[in-house]
Amino acid sequence: MSGPLLEAVGVSIQFGGLKALSDFNLAIHKGDLQGLIGPNGAGKTTAFNVLTGVYQPTQGEVRVSGQRVNGRLPHQINHLGLARTFQNIRLFRALTALDNVKVACRGQAALNEEGLGAGAKFRGAMRNYRDWWRALMLTPGFQAEERELTRQAEHLLEVMGLAHRRDEEARNLPYGEQRRLEIARALGTRPKVLLLDEPAAGMNTREKADLMVLIRKLRDEFDLGILVIEHDMKLVMGICEQITVLDHGETIARGAPAEVRSDRKVIEAYLGDSYLESHGGAA
Ligand SMILES: Nc1ncnc2c1ncn2[C@@H]1O[C@H](COP(=O)(O)OP(=O)(O)O)[C@@H](O)[C@H]1O
Ligand SMILES: [Mg+2]
Known part of the structure; x- marks a missing residue:
């Protein structure tokens, strides 16, 4: 188009x-x-x-x-x-850099599955319930999805020059890196x-x-x-x-x-x- x-x-x-x-x-x-x-x-x-x-x-x-x-x-x-970053940084301060990006990637994965039409709320609830079991049982499907999200998030950290901060809590990053992490999060929503x-x-x-x-x-x-x-x-x-x-x-x-x-x-x-x-x- x-x-x-x-x-x-x-x-x-x-x-x-x-x-x-x-x-x-x-x-x-x-x-x-x-x-x-x-x-x-x-x-x-x-x-x-x-x-x-x-x-x-x-x-x-x-x-x-x-x-x-x-x-x-x-x-x-x-x-x-459409994704954006904010003039005042908005991060999950107590989560690691990797998890900050994974949350954004995960939100997108869930939305792709559910869509926005009628019934999305119900499907969302079902998904949560299913995910809870899958996570509890550590099913192969859950593990594969988790690995894929981790891989995507790691790639975005890499692109933004933050690979070395992967396991650092967001609040401990220098200011400039927090700003770059915000961009990585925005990119996570594809x-x-x-x-x-x-x-x-x-x-x-x-x-x-x-x-x-x-x-x-x-x-x-x-x-x-x-x-x-x-x-x-x-x-x-x-x-x-x-x-x-x-x-x-x-x-x-x-x-x-x-x-x-x-x-x-x-x-x-x-x-x-x-x-x-x-x-x-x-x-
Ligand atoms: N929610 C709001 N309620 C009232 N005034 C607002 C609100 N948001 C922005 N403004 C006003 O709109 C104008 C433009 O603000 P803003 O868009 O933040 O400017 P910039 O980002 O260019 O510095 C300012 O005068 C600001 O005070
Ligand atoms: Mg402004």
Whole structure:
């Protein structure tokens, strides 16, 4: 299928009197690596929340693989192939790195079996009951499935440069590695589109640069569409082919990095921001 994997059409959301996102449009195709940038409070995370079903748009439509998903729950949208990471890291802190990823892979395996239609709840309950027995008896089927999940999770840890942390509790990992573990978890749900909310936040300069290269590798290896939120314009400009710029919920520019960088509205939105400070005051 050649249509967009993820699409926002005229999406707006309002919180009380505040229009956090106005007439937002977006199309992510397989293999796209796009950036979503803008000053603090521009509406970037809100856009992710609307795309992933955390918030319902006040207006407009969100589509995943051509299907309208307004009104669907986040886990249902995830099952359609959309995964994300959070600006504030969300991990099972007391589980090992491996188990964090296995939980994500397992959720996907269970969903593949159950589907989302009527009766899914009943089948889910039956599955739990069956799994409980299989686990208790350590049946060959259970063991084989478990080995497969472990293998998948190990591969994802490897890809994210975390193989050496396999048996470490998530809470003991350095910050940058926790962020990479979050990405491994998101990949565990086998997405077609991956949304990364400030994946480099809190990392040092070196880690940030490495992460950007890794993100591009993920796109290639997993054949994903990727949308990255990043506060630092320079970082995304290095890897993204198309960039959307938000300011006060409005899309003020969209285009290739070079176009966006020299856009007057973008420069104004970022005035006084660290980007301009570190770039001599002009783009
Ligand atoms: N649940 C909410 N209720 C009320 N206001 C919100 C909510 N979520 C976000 N906002 C507001 O929407 C605006 C955009 O926020 P956000 O999307 O987090 O910005 P960004 O991620 O670009 O920094 C901010 O003014 C924020 O305070
Ligand atoms: Mg944000």
